[in-house]
C-alpha cells in the first residue's frame with residue numbers, strides 16, 4: 001500500500017534530493033519543500049517553498065498530507081540563534097501542524113550528535129542518556145523530546161532516526177563505523193512509514209558495518225535490516241593520515257563536531 005500524500009522537508013538537501021527519488025514508490029503524491037531552490041515538480045510531485053521558522057507557512061504546508069519525513073533544518077553546528085529558528089522552532093511548527101491537520105506519523109531526522117559526547121567504542125541503545133555535542137545536537141534532542149510529548153499527549157507516532165553519516169561513501173575512519181548507505185536509509189524510512197505500530201521509536205541509522213557503537217534491539221518492531229557495510233572502503237580510508245591521538249575528535253562518537261564553536265556573536 002502507498003501513502004496518499006507524503007511531505008518531505010529539506011528536499012533540496014543531500015538526503016532530501018536522494019529520498020525524493022527513492023521514496024517515490026511509496027507515495028501516490030510527494031509534497032517537496034525547502035527554503036533553498038528545488039528542481040521543478042515532476043510526475044506525482046508538488047514543490048512548495050517554505051521557511052520552517054514561519055509557523056503559518058508550515059501549517060499550510062502540512063494541510064492535506066498523511067505522513068511527514070522531516071529532514072529540513074541546519075544539519076551542522078551553527079550559532080544558537082540559527083539553530084533556534086530552523087531546528088527548534090521548525091520542529092515545533094511541524095508538530096503543531098501535524099496535530100492541527102491530523103497527521104498520524106512523522107519520521108524525524110535526528111542525529112548521532114544527540115549522543116555525540118559518549119566515548120567512541122561504547123555500545124549505546126535507545127535508552128542511553130543523551131549527551132549532545134553542540135547546539136545542533138541539542139536541537140535534535142529537543143526534537144526527540146518534543147515528538148515524545150506529541151505522542152504521549154496526542155498519539156502522533158514518530159520515529160527519531162539518529163542518523164550516523166549518510167553520504168555516498170564514508171570519508172574518514174569514524175565513518176567506517178557511522179556510515180549509513182543511501183539504500184539502507186531509504187529502507188529505514190520505509191520501515192518507519194509502514195510499521196504497523198510505530199509508537200515513539202528511537203532508532204540509530206548505520207549500515208551493517210563491522211564495528212558498531214549502536215544497538216537497535218529496542219527498535220526491532222521496525223523490521224529494519226541494513227544490507228550494506230563499509231568493508232569496500234576500509235583500505236582507502238585507512239590510507240588517510242590518522243588523527244592526532246590527543247584530538248578530541250578521535251575520542252567521542254560525535255567526532256569533529258565536539259570541537260566546533262563557540263561562535264562569538266556578541
Ligand code: NAI
Pocket residue numbers: 009010011012013014015016034035036050051052053070071072073074075076085086087090109110111112162163164165166167
Ligand atoms: P542538508 O543540509 O543537505 O539539508 C538540509 C536542508 O534543510 C537544506 O536543503 C536546507 O536548505 C534546509 N533548511 C535549513 N534551514 C531551513 C529552514 N529554516 N527552512 C526551510 N528549510 C531549511 O542536510 P542533509 O545531509 O540532507 O540532512 C538531512 C537531515 O538529516 C538534516 O535534518 C540533518 O540534520 C539530518 N542528518 C543528516 C546526516 C547525514 O549524514 N547526512 C546525519 C545525521 C542527521
Ligand code: 15L
Pocket residue numbers: 075076111112113163164165166178254255
Ligand atoms: C550529522 O548530523 C550531519 O548532518 C552530517 O553532515 C554529518 O556530519 C553527520 O552528522 C556525521 O556525524 O558524520
